[in-house]
Amino acid sequence: MSFSKTKFKYFIGSICCASLIFFGYTAWCATRPMPYSPPEKTAWLVYWDAQSGTEELSTTDNKYTGISYFAAYFNDKDTLFIPDGFKEEQTLNRTKFQPQYEYLTIVNDIAGKNKNSFKDIDVVKRVLDGDAKRIIHAREIIELAQANHCNGIDLDYEQIFKDQTAADDYIKFIKILYDKASAQNIKLRVILEPSVKFSDYDFPKGPQYIVMLYNLYGLHSGPGPKADFSFIENTAERMKSLPAPIGVAFSAGGCIWGDNGQKRFISAQEAKSLAQENHASQKRDAKSNDIYFSFTKDNVNYTVWYADQETLKEWIQKANQLGLHSINIWRLGNN
Numbered sequence: 001m002s003f004s005k006t007k008f009k010y011f012i013g014s015i016c017c018a019s020l021i022f023f024g025y026t027a028w029c030a031t032r033p034m035p036y037s038p039p040e041k042t043a044w045l046v047y048w049d050a051q052s053g054t055e056e057l058s059t060t061d062n063k064y065t066g067i068s069y070f071a072a073y074f075n076d077k078d079t080l081f082i083p084d085g086f087k088e089e090q091t092l093n094r095t096k097f098q099p100q101y102e103y104l105t106i107v108n109d110i111a112g113k114n115k116n117s118f119k120d121i122d123v124v125k126r127v128l129d130g131d132a133k134r135i136i137h138a139r140e141i142i143e144l145a146q147a148n149h150c151n152g153i154d155l156d157y158e159q160i161f162k163d164q165t166a167a168d169d170y171i172k173f174i175k176i177l178y179d180k181a182s183a184q185n186i187k188l189r190v191i192l193e194p195s196v197k198f199s200d201y202d203f204p205k206g207p208q209y210i211v212m213l214y215n216l217y218g219l220h221s222g223p224g225p226k227a228d229f230s231f232i233e234n235t236a237e238r239m240k241s242l243p244a245p246i247g248v249a250f251s252a253g254g255c256i257w258g259d260n261g262q263k264r265f266i267s268a269q270e271a272k273s274l275a276q277e278n279h280a281s282q283k284r285d286a287k288s289n290d291i292y293f294s295f296t297k298d299n300v301n302y303t304v305w306y307a308d309q310e311t312l313k314e315w316i317q318k319a320n321q322l323g324l325h326s327i328n329i330w331r332l333g334n335n
Contacts, residue, residue, distance in 0.1 A: 035243060037326045038326050040325070040326050042064055042067065042068060042101070043057070043064055043067060043330075043331065044068045044070050045069055045332050045333075047083055048085065049332075052332075054332075065100045067103070068104075073110065074109065075110070078126055080144055087148070090148065103152035104145040106144075106155055108120050108121070108157040121162070125166050128170065129169070139180065141177065150186075161197070161201075171204070188207040192211050194213060205243040209247070211247075213227050213235055214249070214250060214330070216228060225288035227251075232248075246324070248319050250316070250328070252267070253265060253268050254268070254306025255305060257302065257303045260300050267333065268306050269335065270334065274295070291306055
């Protein structure tokens, strides 16, 4: 088959047009604006460390616009419940600070008599299996928030996007929960892990999406900072796929690793105490502004990385430069 001059010109013109569209779209993706991020500052307060968290809250000069109470769990029967100490946690804070928003955090952990499971995907799949169950679960969450005098909900179901069925059901549920919570004047925030491929999903508009900018290193890895500047920048760029409003969460404190395989999270205060007790020389990492040090005790070599107030300040400044002004801190207490 041969092309006439007219057909050839049309063919070349089509290619040029397609190229312009492609490169134009690519350029837009590289420069597209960050979704709106409201100026606010919130922090999580956990029931098992309420006293320390409240004491830390009382010493800060920066007023928090919101406090997230952690957390509501599932029992053996897939029903949500509030653990002992939760009401005390709320009372300690509410009588003194009166934030604009008080969030009830809902997590997919099972804390039952016969089973304990963290970040359980199966319980989410069970309670979100079909429209009827999704509606029932949404009502359960809203009623629990109202019963505990919270005007906000943090939906913090993790590991969900590792299972396609769970992810699809979760996206549908977010829309249902948002519609029903909004009707009751309750704000919904959805907490997302940084590993989620945001552009692969059609997240519904309405809720605020908070991305955890931490656990770059931790219990799943060897020593290193919970976040560094490159990690913040790369995750922020991917967050442009999310609908506004959005926000980020940073984690105070850090982790200790032993060459015997033991590792655990520690607060900034505990890290400082360990350094003093073991006469360890502390250094600040240029790529993350985290502090790190090593020491030996009982023939075990330990390495510690942690974020102090100065670290958080630099991370927040980096987020602000990227257009992210909703800052959330995990967590209050000895940091």
